[in-house]
Amino acid sequence: MVKPKKTKKLTKKKLPIKAEEPVEPLILQTIRGMKDILPENQPYWEQIRRVSERLARDYGFSRIDTPIVEYTNLFVRNIGKGTDIVEKEMYSFVTRGGDKVTLRPELTAGICRAFIQHGMHLMPKPLKLFSTGPVYRYDRPQEGRYREHFQINYDAFGEEDSILDAQVIQIAHRIIQNLGIKSIQIQVNSIGCPTCRRDYIELLTNYLESKKNKLCQDCKRRMEVNPLRVLDCKEDKCMQVAASAPQSVDHLCEECRVHFKSLLEYLDELDLPYIINPRLVRGLDYYTKTVFEIWSGLENGKKNALGGGGRYDRLIKMMGGEDTPAIGFAFGIERLILEMKKVQAKPYRPARPKVFLAQLGNLAKRKSLKLFSELEKNGILLAESFGRGSLKSQLKVANKLGVELTLILGQKETLDGTVIVKNMTTGVQETVAADKLVDTIKKKLKADNVVTYHN
RNA sequence: GCGGUCAUCGUCUAACGGUUAAGACAUCGGUUUGUGGUACCGAGAAUCUGGGUCCGACUCCCAGUGACCGCCCCA
Numbered sequence: 026m027v028k029p030k031k032t033k034k035l036t037k038k039k040l041p042i043k044a045e046e047p048v049e050p051l052i053l054q055t056i057r058g059m060k061d062i063l064p065e066n067q068p069y070w071e072q073i074r075r076v077s078e079r080l081a082r083d084y085g086f087s088r089i090d091t092p093i094v095e096y097t098n099l100f101v102r103n104i105g106k107g108t109d110i111v112e113k114e115m116y117s118f119v120t121r122g123g124d125k126v127t128l129r130p131e132l133t134a135g136i137c138r139a140f141i142q143h144g145m146h147l148m149p150k151p152l153k154l155f156s157t158g159p160v161y162r163y164d165r166p167q168e169g170r171y172r173e174h175f176q177i178n179y180d181a182f183g184e185e186d187s188i189l190d191a192q193v194i195q196i197a198h199r200i201i202q203n204l205g206i207k208s209i210q211i212q213v214n215s216i217g218c219p220t221c222r223r224d225y226i227e228l229l230t231n232y233l234e235s236k237k238n239k240l241c242q243d244c245k246r247r248m249e250v251n252p253l254r255v256l257d258c259k260e261d262k263c264m265q266v267a268a269s270a271p272q273s274v275d276h277l278c279e280e281c282r283v284h285f286k287s288l289l290e291y292l293d294e295l296d297l298p299y300i301i302n303p304r305l306v307r308g309l310d311y312y313t314k315t316v317f318e319i320w321s322g323l324e325n326g327k328k329n330a331l332g333g334g335g336r337y338d339r340l341i342k343m344m345g346g347e348d349t350p351a352i353g354f355a356f357g358i359e360r361l362i363l364e365m366k367k368v369q370a371k372p373y374r375p376a377r378p379k380v381f382l383a384q385l386g387n388l389a390k391r392k393s394l395k396l397f398s399e400l401e402k403n404g405i406l407l408a409e410s411f412g413r414g415s416l417k418s419q420l421k422v423a424n425k426l427g428v429e430l431t432l433i434l435g436q437k438e439t440l441d442g443t444v445i446v447k448n449m450t451t452g453v454q455e456t457v458a459a460d461k462l463v464d465t466i467k468k469k470l471k472a473d474n475v476v477t478y479h480n
Numbered sequence: 481g482c483g484g485u486c487a488u489c490g491u492c493u494a495a496c497g498g499u500u501a502a503g504a505c506a507u508c509g510g511u512u513u514g515u516g517g518u519a520c521c522g523a524g525a526a527u528c529u530g531g532g533u534c535c536g537a538c539u540c541c542c543a544g545u546g547a548c549c550g551c552c553c554c555a
């Protein structure tokens with residue numbers, strides 16, 4: 026008993042010393058910020074897949090999948106040089122061929138690239154595209170914040186009317202609803218077009234400049250980099266300054282103002298509760314006019330953005346495509362799941378087998394594989410434990426699985442062309458001819474369902 | 481990228497600068513050969529990695545790695 030332990034410890038310590046040539050140790054651990062999605066969590070993922078794909082279909086979105094790797098340039102140009110994503114969060118590397126490439130930090134850039142590359146501006150408008158998959162950001166992991174995370178993404182191209190904005194927000198709301206997440210907050214804002222945005226930022230900068238000595242250190246720095254962020258500071262003194270700062274919605278040009286106003290009217294019409302958040306800015310450069318975010322609802326301040334999006338009317342043209350307005354949004358799947366668990370929303374549970382197939386003896390064991398597939402073809406879900414020999418241990422497994430019936434196929438039954446059908450609740454069992462097995466099982470399961478219905 | 485907390489079987493916990501690192505759940509096997517649930521018996525399974533201090537480290541120190549928290553930011 027003791028000896029093997031000692032041997033083990035010895036080899037453990039000796040190995041690295043023994044090895045002359047440097048052998049890279051095998052690290053049995055996922056890379057920082059990356060996670061396995063284990064079977065126990067799959068029901069949540071499946072639920073999100075179902076809900077998101079169904080809504081995509083119902084609202085006329087076609088699925089598109091683009092590569093995980095793109096030229097680095099694509100993201101730098103689209104997302105914006107000054108943004109955090111581009112400055113410090115990209116997984117970039119050089120290929121053997123010398124190309125500078127990056128693991129996509131978001132989905133929109135690749136989709137826009139595909140839109141242009143495949144001449145999708147010639148397709149009927151609006152062109153609605155749904156996409157889902159992993160995205161990568163090299164930042165510091167925390168709960169609900171990973172280096173690899175998954176998004177579901179909806180984009181609509183070719184329509185600038187704010188009714189599309191409203192519809193996209195409606196979809197976001199429907200997803201939340203269908204997942205069973207109750208309390209959320211929809212925050213909307215308009216950051217205008219490049220023209221009125223520039224004017225507004227100038228106005229804001231002037232205002233902040235006049236209050237500069239009332240701001241915290243961080244905000245003094247923010248003023249240079251991104252003055253809009255000052256409005257978001259949580260320091261008391263900064264919030265006081267922010268409270269009377271000029272707001273972007275008050276300084277939109279006529280076109281942007283009307284666009285935003287009509288969006289709000291559409292939202293009212295939909296009875297979607299929203300909050301206008303003048304401080305809502307979003308970190309990506311490409312947004313114009315409408316921006317919005319969905320927050321997990323509840324209590325004590327722990328802010329958690331489940332998703333967000335906005336309009337990017339200039340992006341396609343900026344990239345060299347036909348002038349095409351667009352709007353889109355994305356949810357983070359991991360964050361949705363976190364929220365589902367918090368509010369105990371129901372994950373998707375696939376049907377469990379209600380029948381167990383037990384075999385006994387060599388002959389029966391050989392026949393059991395075929396019997397299994399025949400029943401499966403007839404739509405009967407089976408569980409089994411073919412590797413186990415004794416009937417006792419197989420019944421234990423059957424019991425643990427909570428099946429309603431156990432089929433027992435032994436030497437005798439195999440020769441007779443019969444199968445024993447045992448009711449696991451009552452313990453009653455009967456011998457059934459093989460050719461009547463499917464009908465018998467179906468009948469019994471149906472009868473049981475009636476019983477369980479009343480429980 | 482900055483600051484902080486933490487790290488023991490698969491999971492949850494225990495222990496002490498010193499004999500064999502303990503328990504529960506889970507897993508596997510058994511309690512007479514073709515019948516499950518309860519009970520009983522048994523087995524396997526861990527001190528994150530690398531250094532240092534010490535006669536002796538799971539325990540103290542340093543570094544690495546990872547998780548988490550607060551910023552930054554976002555999904």
